Structure formats: structure tokens, C-alpha cells
Amino acid sequence: MTDPAPSPTDRWALRLEYHGGPFVGWQRQAAGLSVQAVLEGAASRLAGGAPVPSIVAGRTDAGVHARGQVAHIDLPAGALTGGKLRDALNFHMKPHPVVVLDAARVAPDWSARFSAERRRYLFRILNRSARPGLEAGTVWHVRHPLDTGRMAEAASHLLGRHDFTSFRASACQANSPVRTLDRLEVVRHGEIVEIHAEARSFLHHQVRNMVGTLKLVGTGDWAPDRVAAALAARHRAAAGPTAPADGLALMAVGYPTDPFASRPDQEPG
Template identity: 60%
Template sequence: MPRYRLLLEYDGSAFVGWQRQVNGLGVQQALEEAAEILDGQPVAVFAAGRTDAGVHATGQVSHMDLNRDMPANRLMAALNFHLRGRPVAVLEAARVTDDRFHARFSAVGRAYLYRILNRRAPAVLERRRVWWVPARLDVEAMHEAAQLLVGHHDFSSFRATHCQANSPVKTLDRLDVFRSGEEIHVIAEARSFLHHQVRNMVGSLRWIGDGKWSADDLKAALAAANRAAGGPTAPADGLYLTRVDY
């Protein structure tokens, strides 16, 4: 069975998350239904990251095995045709020559972008695509404090209470905070992340930005290795999976 690698873009606000679920439409289900029309039988689609409800993607990677051997560009066009009306698109498709390739387990790095709209006026055109924070935040303090989280740490304080990862220890390669026009962007890069890790780090950095916390408070929260010691969870709206490395 030929295996195909897909690069995806989607608006997470329309889905209950990546994973197929009984309580609503997942991105996985939308793709599997489109692929089944093409292949004539059920098709399983696997992703590099199982994004939560409301989380977007500009660089999600998935793979699927088909009975039919199709040119990659034809597969991309056909999937997009059957996905019409749903806010998900296949940006690229490629035949994978190594049948051991797996969208999730072969990945060696992931990058996320978090967008904070930092202005007094609320979001209108970008509603459900940014976290609106009207009070001006100290971006320099946020970036400086963020560097305390870079490296190999126990991230229990920034892990969802229902996270199923075997270990809370991760290596965070990058956590940059900078202003871009009216927005504040947070870029996080690592081999892999704990459930809600990026959103919990952003929520804590927001407390740094508005003066509720100091860098020492963030350092103490990290050392506590306890979710109760961490800051709030930022909304899903502003989070984007932007890149997966192999």
C-alpha cells in the first residue's frame, strides 16, 4: 500500500480537535472521510500532533496509506475537492518511499506560534484566531523570563493535569517573545511538548507581562514541578502548529 505524507492547514475553531471524537467533527475525521471517497474503503490518517479544540495549524503533517497508487498532486487536488466546505486544506502531498515513515513517531521537532492581540480594541477580523489582551504587556520582561524555561526541565508546572505523557521532562529548544505590530508573538520549539505545555507557558508569561509575576516567580513555579504552582492556561484561539521537522 503506498504511503502519502500531507502538509495541512486548518482553522481549529471549527473542530473539536485533531482526533476523531463522538462529540463533534475532528480534523482527522474530515480527512478520513475525504480519503475514503477516493479509496473506496476506510482510511486511517495519522498526525504529527493531536491539536486540541480551537488550536489551528499552518504546518501540520499527517500520513495515510491508500490501496490506490495516485500521483501526489492529483491526491492533493482530490482531497481538497472532497474537503470543500470544511476549513482544512492539503497544502502539499508527497509519496513516501520509506514505509517506516510515521507522521508522529518520525518527527524530530515541532514549532508552535502563539498570537496575542495586545491593543485596547477587541479582535473582530481575527476573533477566535488570537488571544485578546487589552492591557499593554511588557514584552521585554516576558522574553527575558521565558529564557528561564529553555533547556532540559521537569515541566510538571506547565502540564495539563490529564496529560498522559510518560514523563514530564522535556527539552525546550526555543521560547522567544516579541512584538509584531499590534500583536505579541511567542514561538516555542522542541522535539515534543506536554499536553497544554505551550498554552500554560504563555499564560504564565502573560502574568510576567502585566506585572503580576516576576522572573523569580516563574523560576519558582518551574522548580515546584506542580501544576498548581503554574500560571493560567492561555486560550486555544491563539495557538498554531507551524512546523514539524523530520
């Protein structure tokens, strides 16, 4: 007797946007609603009720947003187009603030997580006296005027390949604390201070810990080169506090070949 042949499946790459506010984060938790559960629930309805596990590029924490998260799922093989899959998932994910922007068929060994070679995050600070009105939930509110020139100088000490133990959450499960930070840019647009971070991968809380530290430099509490000392200390307590999740968004994930290059989201609606 032989095992039955597995049903043929198609692997789909999905590019996702979501508001992190109502979620416990990407990953399923014992309690509370996760982005993963919303996506997998919708995908399961397209697979006749069978469970559809997903693999994701960046396991964002509770409250963290995404404009370009990437996940993959396997669905029963069929003649579905990317646009139809996107629309069907978006229909079933209502009313949650999670949407598929693009869906593209990929090779069966392609992985949203392991094929990724670049992650880009944006952290936004609202730097003014008044608390956020329209931007509530999507910015970190810092009242004290920030000197972005000093913050940029401090950021330059973190660029490159380093042991980022000082900027790593105690719960971080990565094997190595060594990462290569390719970009850490501080730009002001009026009342908004943007911090752009880019690397192959990040440690748990690394971006928020770097931002919390740069903020101390921006307010004048720290000299810029104290950030170099904090890095060299390889001890979490040497760096600043963790910035709140609200300001952070996963903007894009890069792959050797862009699975969405044909831009199915540009099909006429």
C-alpha cells in the same frame, strides 16, 4: 491454506493547514466534528469507501489552528501524483476549513508521528484595548499592555531540559514530564505579541500553560524569575492559567529528511 497477500498500498505524507474554530480538535470525539474525521472521510472516498486511518504529528486541541500539521495515510498503490492527491483530498474536504498543502509518497515505515523530531508552535496575542475585529478567533485578546522585554526574560528560564510538570495538563498521558525546550521567543509586531515555541515534543497544554504564565509577567503581576520558581515547584498550581486555544497554531513539524522537499505544491495549478 495461506492468508491472501495484503493489497499493496502507498504511504503518503500530508502537510495540512486548518482553522481550528469549527472543530473539536484533531482527534475524533464522541460528539462533534474533528479534523481527523474530515481528512479520513475524504481519503476513504479515494479508497473506494474503505476506511483510511491517519496518524498525525500533533494532536491539536479544540480551537487550535495549524499551518503545517503533518499526517500520514495509506492508500491503494497507484500512479497518483502528489499534486493530484492534494487536489482530490481538498475537493472532498470542502467546505471545511481544512486543506492539504503538500502530499508526498514516503517509505512504508515512515511515520508522521514517530519520525518527527521537531515541532514548532506560534501563539499570537492581540495586545490593545479594543477586542478583535478582523482577527477574532485567531488571537488571544489581552487588554493590559504587555512588557515583552520582561516576558522574554521570563521565557529564558524555561529553555533547555526540564521537568515541565508545572506546565502540563492533568489529563496529559505522556510517560515522562521531562522535555527539552529549544526555543521560546517573545516578539512584538505593533499590537500583536508573538510567542514562538520549538521542541522535539511538547506535553499536553504545555505551550498554552507557558503562555498563560508569561502573560502574568508581561502585565507586571509576576516578576520574571517567579517563572523559574514555578518550574522548580513541579506542581501545576505553581504556574499560571492556560491561555485560550484561539491564539495557538502548529506551524511546522521537522523530520530527519523533509518529505515535502520537492515541493509538489509549487506545481502550476
